[in-house]
Amino acid sequence: MSSETTAIASANGTSAPLSLRDATTLLTRTREHLSGVVLGKPEVIRMALIGILAEGHLLIEDVPGVGKTLLAKAISHTLGCRFNRVQFTPDLLPGDLIGTSVLHPPTGTFRFQPGPIFAHIVLADEINRATPRTQSALLEAMSEKQVSIDGETRKLEPPFFVLATQNPFEFEGTYPLPESQLDRFLLRIEVGYPSVAVELSILTQHRQGEPVDSMPAVLDAAQVLKLQALTRSITMSDSLANYLLAIVHATRQQQDISLGASTRAALGFYRAAQATALLDGRDYVIPDDIKQMAIPVLAHRLLVRSSRSQGQAARAILSELLQKIPVPA
Structure with a gap:
């Protein structure tokens, strides 16, 4: 050392x-x-x-x-x-x-x-x-x-x-x-x-x-x-926690997804956003921390009704959701 x-x-x-x-x-x-x-x-x-x-x-x-x-x-x-x-x-x-x-x-x-x-x-x-x-x-x-x-x-x-x-x-x-x-x-x-x-x-x-x-x-x-x-x-404001949960809940409401993100996924998503903030030298989470972690944390947990690759289809759906869901000010 x-x-x-x-x-x-x-x-x-x-x-x-x-x-x-x-x-x-x-x-x-x-x-x-x-x-x-x-x-x-x-x-x-x-x-x-x-x-x-x-x-x-x-x-x-x-x-x-x-x-x-x-x-x-x-x-x-x-x-x-x-x-x-x-x-x-x-x-x-x-x-x-x-x-x-x-x-x-x-x-x-x-x-x-x-x-x-x-x-x-x-x-x-x-x-x-x-x-x-x-x-x-x-x-x-x-x-x-x-x-x-x-x-x-x-x-x-x-x-x-x-x-x-x-x-x-x-x-x-x-x-x-x-x-x-x-x-x-x-x-x-x-x-x-x-x-x-x-x-x-x-x-x-x-x-x-x-x-x-x-x-x-x-x-x-x-x-x-x-x-x-x-x-x-690491601190995450209530508005950002609600933003994170909005992404998670949106995966459960998509017609193209037969199995959405679980509560365990939401907890992991929350912790990953905290870890991202700490790695960037901050003691608070910002929206970009949540956006960066959405696909790595959630994509492999989703079961997609698609003939395409599961991974590619899940990433595409999550990318669309991130563009649609409003980011808190």
């Missing part, structure tokens, strides 16, 4: 809340740190940090090889958090994910062996390749931040963040995520291919090995929790 970050941590103590100024300094350094490894993707970094600040989970839907695993590793190194990667396959069992009880021969008793879900940041790679049974085990962890095994509930240590990936162009051997699980993801984003200039920089950067492996931490788990607590304190 840098001397500047250490000084901020010392000034705030182990339990004192972060000030807006200190939080802005830490978040600026975090974004710069991630940008040095995840090249040419400032918006992807921004969305990932919004997800963490808002205590949500991130679904990245994109082709293989565009840096999804790199992003997850870079975040875990930068935040100083424990990281586990799980490759989801059709034969992955719930016990492989959450853990199982094993016999301890010297005592003749069973001991719980935690699975990879017991980490601060979990990369669920190709999540749609796992069976619905395994996906449901992950669903409990995502929504309740706990797992149940052998009749016992075990809490997951905060902060807990799932970054899941899926390939939208591969259908053989996949199990589409049900609406109930999609609703657990705060944000769905795409990474996309880099530009030629950025890709050249990536080739140069990787000559000597993986730069992410030598990344120092900028934050620690305790500071992440403080940033999340500060996010919850």
Whole structure:
């Protein structure tokens, strides 16, 4: 951890809340740190940090090889958090994910062996390749931040963040995520291919090995929790809260939408707008924060009556709603 970050941590103590100024300094350094490894993707970094600040989970839907695993590793190194990667396959069992009880021969008793879900940041790679049974085990962890095994509930240590990936162009051997699980993801984003200039920089950067492996931490788990607590304190006026709810309710009244945004979606939308404000150095939400988060938060939760791609159709409908719904003065 840098001397500047250490000084901020010392000034705030182990339990004192972060000030807006200190939080802005830490978040600026975090974004710069991630940008040095995840090249040419400032918006992807921004969305990932919004997800963490808002205590949500991130679904990245994109082709293989565009840096999804790199992003997850870079975040875990930068935040100083424990990281586990799980490759989801059709034969992955719930016990492989959450853990199982094993016999301890010297005592003749069973001991719980935690699975990879017991980490601060979990990369669920190709999540749609796992069976619905395994996906449901992950669903409990995502929504309740706990797992149940052998009749016992075990809490997951905060902060807990799932970054899941899926390939939208591969259908053989996949199990589409049900609406109930999609609703657990705060944000769905795409990474996309880099530009030629950025890709050249990536080739140069990787000559000597993986730069992410030598990344120092900028934050620690305790500071992440403080940033999340500060996010919850960001002010949103009643008029903006009503504006946010007007967008949510409009999705339930569209003839082209058979399943609108849920109350969980509204709560996530609210928290994401707060996180956007904090990331921009403000302690209050403005209309643009809500507009920016509408599509990443809501589009993947909508079930559209359309022959077009669900994602494209949902984004188009939301864009139209944002133009029609009046913005409060």
